[in-house]
Amino acid sequence: MLAGALLPWVTLRPNRLAPGETLGVPVAMAAGLVMLALLPALAARRRPAWTGLLAALAVTAAFGVLGARTHAALAGQAEFARASASSGFWLFLPGALTAAYGAGLAAPRTRWTSWLWLPALLALALGGTLSGWSVLVEARNEGPRWGQELLTHLRLVGGALGAALLIGAPLTVWTARRPRLTGAVLGAANAVQTVPSLALLGLLIAPLSALATAVPALRALGVAGIGAAPALVAMTLYALLPIVRNGLVALRGVPAGTVDAAAGMGMTPAQSFWRIELPLALPVWLSGVRQAAVMLVGVAAVAALIGAGGLGTYIFKGLQSAAADLILLGAVPAALLAVLLDAALRGAEGWLGARLGRAADPDLPGGTP
Template identity: 45%
Template sequence: MKNAKIYLGESPILLSLKPDKVGGLLAAALVASLLALPFVGLQPNRLFPGEALSLLNSAGITGLWPLLLLPLCLTNRALPLRLLLTTAALPLLLYTAGHTATALLENAGPLARVSLGAGFWLALFWLCLLITDTALRLKLGPLSRLALVTVLTGAVIALLAAGRCDDLSLLKEFHNRSDFWRQGLRHLQLALGSMVPAVLAGIPLGVACHRSPGLRAALFPVLNILQTVPSLAMFGLLMVPLSLLATAYPWLGELGIRGIGAAPAVIALFLYSLLPIVSNTALGFDRVDASIREAATAMGMSRRQRLWQVEFPLAMPVILSGLRVVVTLNIGLVAVAALVGGGGYGTYIFQGLGQTATDLVILGALPTLLLAFLAAMLIDTLIALQQGTRE
C-alpha cells in the first residue's frame, strides 16, 4: 500500500496537474502589468508629455488576449504548447501596440505621437521571462535555444518590415535617422575592433600566467587596477596623450589616431578586455588535469603539440566564458564612447537625453541591449557545443 502511494504521487498525470508557481506568477504579473499600467501614451508632439492610456482604453476588449495564457501557465502540462503560444505572443504584443497607435492617430493632430508605456515594457519583460522559463523546463538544447531566438527575432523583424508599427513614436525616430545602420556598423566595429587585439594578446598572456606564477602575481594586480577605472575617466585620460601624439605627428592624425573618435574608444575597450581574457585563459589551463598532461607526454607529444591538441581544447569552454564577458562588456561600453566621438548607438542615447526625447534614448539603448544579448547567446551556444563535444 505504501509503494502504491509513492507510485501514484510520482505518476506523470499527477505531476502534470501540479501547480506551476513560477509560470503562474509570471503570467499573473504579465496580465497585471497590461491592465494596471499605461500601455501607450498619446503625446501632442515629440517632446511634450501627453495622456497615458491603459490597454482597455486604447486597444479595447481585444487587448485581453494575455488572459488566454493563464490556464496554460498554472500547471506543468502542455509545455510545448505553452512555448508555442508565448513565442507567438511576443510579436502579437508588438502588433497590438502598433495597431493601437494607428487607431489613436486617426483623430489626432499632425504632430501627435504615440509612445510605448510602462505596461508594454513590463509585459515584454515578463513575457521574455515566461518564454525562458518554459524553454528551461523543456530542457532545450543549445541549437534549439538558438533556433528559438532566431524565430523570435525574425518574426519581430518581419512585423516591423511590414510597416505594422510605423505609427509608433519609436519607429518614427527610427525613420528619421538615416544613419541608423551606419551607427550600428560603427558600434560593432568598435566592439570587435577592440576585442580581436585583446584576444590575440590576452590568450598568450593567460598561458604565460599559467606557466609562471611570478608573472601572474605581477600582472593581475595591474589588470585589476585597469578594470576599476571608470569608463569616462579612462576615455578622458587617453584623450590628452593621443591629442599630443596627433599634434606632434600629423600622420597619426591622418590615420585616425586623435584625442577624440575611435582611437580612445578602442584603446580603452582593449584595456578593459584584458582581465577577463587573461584570467579565464589561465583558469582554463589550471583546470586541465595533470594526469592528462602526463598521458599526452607519455604518448610522445611535444610541448607545442600538447598545448594545441590537448590543453587548449580542454580549456576552451572557460576561455569562451571570458570572451562572453568581454563581448557584452564592450558592446555596452561602446555606448559610453559616444561621448568622445566614438559613434555607435550611444550617439542616440546622449542626443535623446539632451533633447528630453525618451524614444530617441530607447532607439539607442534597445539595439545595444539586443546586440549584447545575441552575442552572449551565440557564445553560450558555442560553449555548450564545445562541452558536448568533450563529453
C-alpha cells in the same frame, strides 16, 4: 502581465519633446490581455507542451495591441505627433517573454514553440502594424545613419576584442608558465576595471593628443585625443581581465597527468600546448572571451561621449533632449546585440565542450578509442 493589461498602453504627445497623455486599451482588448496573461500559467500545470505556444501568442498580442493603439491614437493628429509605448506595454511584454523562456525550460521538446513570436513580430513589422510606434518612426527618420552607427558600434566591439585577444592570449600563456607573475598581471588588469569607463576615456584624451601631435604619421592613421582611438584603447584594456583570468584558469586546469603523458610520448612543449593543452582549455577560455564581448557592447555605448560614434550616440542624444524614443533606438539594439553575442559564444562553448568530451570518451558517439 495582469498589471500591464490594466495600465495605460500608449502615450500620445504632440511632438517628440512635449509631455503627452496616456491612453488605455478598450475593455475587450484588456479582457483578452488578461486571458493571455493567465493561460500560460494554467497550461504549465496540465499541458506544459502548450505553454510555449500560449506565451508566444501573448508576446505577439502585446505588439499587436501596441500597433493598433498607436494607429488609433495618431488618427487625425499632426505629422509631428508621437505615440509611444506606455507602462502597460513595458510591464506586459517582459512578463510574456519570461513566460516564453520558462516554457522552453519546462518543455524542452517543444521549446521551438516559445520562439514563434519572432516570425510573428517580423510579419507585424513588415505588414505596417507597428509603423506608428514612435521608436520605429524615429528609426525611419534617421534612415541610413542608424545603420552606419550600428556598423560603427560593431567595428568598435570587434576591433577592441581582436586587440585584446592579440595582447591577452600571449600574455596569458606567458603568465601561466610563470606563477610568480600571476598576481602582478591580474592586479594590473583588475586596476583597470576599477576605473570608471568614462573616466578612463577622459584620461586618454591628453596622452593620445600629445602622441598624435608628436608623431604626424599616427595622426594620419586617425589617432587623436577624441574619436575611435581612445575608445579602442580603453575598450581593449577593459577586455583584458576576463580574457587573461579565464585563460589562466583554463590552462592551469589541464590535468598534469595529461601533460606528462604527452611529454612521455615525445612531444615538445610547443606540440603539447597546441595539441593537448589549448584544445582542453579552449571552452573555459572562450567563456572569458564571451564575457569580454558582452561587456564591450556596453562600453562602446559610453564611448559615444568622446566622438567615437556607435549606438550610444542615440542614447545620449535622447538623454540630452529628454526623448525616450531616441534612447530606445540606441539602447534596445545594443541590448539585443549583447544577447546575440552571448548566445553565439555560449553555443560555441557548448559545441567545443561536447566535441572534446566525445573525443576523450570512446564510449560516446564519435569518440576516439
